[in-house]
Amino acid sequence: DTGVSQNPRHKITKRGQNVTFRCDPISEHNRLYWYRQTLGQGPEFLTYFQNEAQLEKSRLLSDRFSAERPKGSFSTLEIQRTEQGDSAMYLCASSPSGLAGWGAETQYFGPGTRLLVL
Amino acid sequence: RKEVEQDPGPFNVPEGATVAFNCTYSNSASQSFFWYRQDCRKEPKLLMSVYSSGNEDGRFTAQLNRASQYISLLIRDSKLSDSATYLCVVKRSGTYKYIFGTGTRLKVLA
Numbered sequence: 001d002t003g004v005s006q007n008p009r010h011k012i013t014k015r016g017q018n019v020t021f022r023c024d025p026i027s028e029h030n031r032l033y034w035y036r037q038t039l040g041q042g043p044e045f046l047t048y049f050q051n052e053a054q055l056e057k058s059r060l061l062s063d064r065f066s067a068e069r070p071k072g073s074f075s076t077l078e079i080q081r082t083e084q085g086d087s088a089m090y091l092c093a094s095s096p097s098g099l100a101g102w103g104a105e106t107q108y109f110g111p112g113t114r115l116l117v118l
Numbered sequence: 119r120k121e122v123e124q125d126p127g128p129f130n131v132p133e134g135a136t137v138a139f140n141c142t143y144s145n146s147a148s149q150s151f152f153w154y155r156q157d158c159r160k161e162p163k164l165l166m167s168v169y170s171s172g173n174e175d176g177r178f179t180a181q182l183n184r185a186s187q188y189i190s191l192l193i194r195d196s197k198l199s200d201s202a203t204y205l206c207v208v209k210r211s212g213t214y215k216y217i218f219g220t221g222t223r224l225k226v227l228a
Contacts, residue, residue, distance in 0.1 A: 035218075042207075042219050056215055
């Protein structure tokens with residue numbers, strides 16, 4: 001399967017613990033996005049990477065959230081001191097760039113990591 | 119007011135019906151527009167981009183009205199397999215941020 005992969009698929013943690021999620025984008029996609037989705041809502045933008053550079057970050061993202069993409073390939077999203085309000089599906093998406101037209105902006109989503117904070 | 123607004127539905131329609139969804143956006147600097155489809159407990163997948171002149175892909179037609187700041191999706195001859203949530207997505211110029219609507223749920227009934 002050459003799609004976007006995310007690990008783990010499910011995570012249950014206790015309030016106050018730190019969690020880390022991993023995203024492996026489609027090979028050669030240099031754009032990578034993280035989103036959060038709660039029940040009944042659309043995905044909410046968290047952050048964007050172009051290669052290893054984090055070029056945009058949502059103001060909604062508190063200091064407890066950090067994301068990295070050290071070599072411009074896979075990315076990690078860490079949540080420190082988790083709170084019950086962090087319970088959500090965390091989605092990663094990738095897209096190619098450098099292409100003409102609309103193709104550059106199609107986002108391919110991974111299956112997500114479902115986080116439950118008790 | 120949310121930047122992208124959709125009627126959450128659900129829209130319950132019989133097989134073969136034609137159904138239309140609208141989505142309004144508030145920021146006139148919005149540049150790119152898309153419809154994504156999301157099946158229950160699955161990830162979103164691109165259904166179609168929305169071009170200024172409108173575009174069609176089989177049974178699906180998308181329209182953009184910049185003056186009134188809305189986009190629409192028309193589904194003709196609905197199939198049971200069209201049952202899903204349809205997400206309206208908008209991107210402003212000068213930003214990498216994509217704004218998703220809450221989605222409109224469609225249920226096509228046999």
